[in-house]
Amino acid sequence: MNCSTPLGLQEFQVKQSLFEYLFRWSCPDECAYECMWKTVDHMQENGQPVVQFHGKWPFARFLGIQEPASTFFSIFNFLANYLFGYKQLRRHLRYGIHPLYSMWIIFCLISMNAWIWSTIFHTRDKPLTETLDYIAAISLVFAQFVCCIIRVGYRTRFMPIAQIASLLVFSFFLYHAYYLLFIDMDFGYNMTVNILVGLLNVICWILWAIYNYGLGKTYVWRCILSVLLTMVFVAFELADFPPIAWTIDAHSIWHFSTIFLPVLWYRFVVDDSRYLLLHTR
Known part of the structure; x- marks a missing residue:
């Protein structure tokens, strides 16, 4: 041609x-x-190993979709966050009644936005869709970390510190997004930030959950399991291999594995909000 x-x-x-x-x-x-x-x-x-093209494995196109498996699994993740996240939060919690309601609704919307951009990027891999996918993905990591900071400080004398820390984290995210979008889409820098904030997020949630489990809040086991499973599933990203049937690769398996996490996570959120309401001082 x-x-x-x-x-x-x-x-x-x-x-x-x-x-x-x-x-x-x-x-x-x-x-x-x-x-x-x-x-x-x-x-x-000629019996040669298949290599990546411009840093990406070859995928068999389907109905114009560049990476079918990752695209469909991203759609399923969006639906999981909508059905088991947004819908369940709106069903079981009430604005102005349950503590931290707005925070969790915003977090859920950020999650759905991340999966929308993941769907768009895997449908058509372009420089702009790739950058927006990376920004949306890391926004989810930052958002969960901010939620942890707020939850740890909630109803304690450290709440003002938590609010300041959350503002600083949010400000850094805005700078990070601006840098990727308008200055340089630096994959190494983005990965470093992703790993560091992700580790802080995991450590913060696990320590908080273990401490509260010891205080008798047994419902936090869902928080611990959800965070730990996320860490385990990240290992799929490290197992890089040529796509099976030119469709299923390690990245798509990672997307498939995360479909079920919203069931655990938002059930924890609902239980925690109910606990806070029950023990309102």
Whole structure:
């Protein structure tokens, strides 16, 4: 296919499906896709290992979707956060009655936003969709950490400190997002921040939950299990391998594993809000 000639462009337009048109596959995109698979076929015919292209494994396109498994699993994650998160919070908790109601609703909306951008990015991998996916993903890590800080300080004399710390964390996130979007999409820097904030988040929640479990708040076991499972599932990201059937890779397995976490997490949130309401001073 020659995208530089009118005949080549006409050939591309005739062959292009409706879904590929809707997802904005251009002639150069199609050319790169076909060349990638010709290279993969050549490697396999000569017994050579398949390599990544521009840092990414080759995936079989489906209905114009670039990474089908990760896309569908991202949609399922969005639905899980909506059905077991947002809907359950609205069903069991009430604004102005249950403590920290607004905080958890906002956290749930941030979670759903993250999975929306994950769906968009895996549907069409473009520089802008990639950057917005990274920002949305790390916003979820920052949000959960801020929620932990607020929850730890809630109804204690340390609440003013928790509020200041939350503001500082939020300010750093805004700087981080601005840097990635307008200055440099530095993957190494973003990963470092993600790991550091993620570890602080995990340590903070586990220590708080263990302490409160010792005080008789047995419902926090869901918090502990949810956080620990998240850490275990992250290991899938480290197991990098060529996609099975050119569809299922380590990243998509990671997305699949997180579908079930909202059931645990938001049940903990509901139980904790009910506990705070019951013990309102």
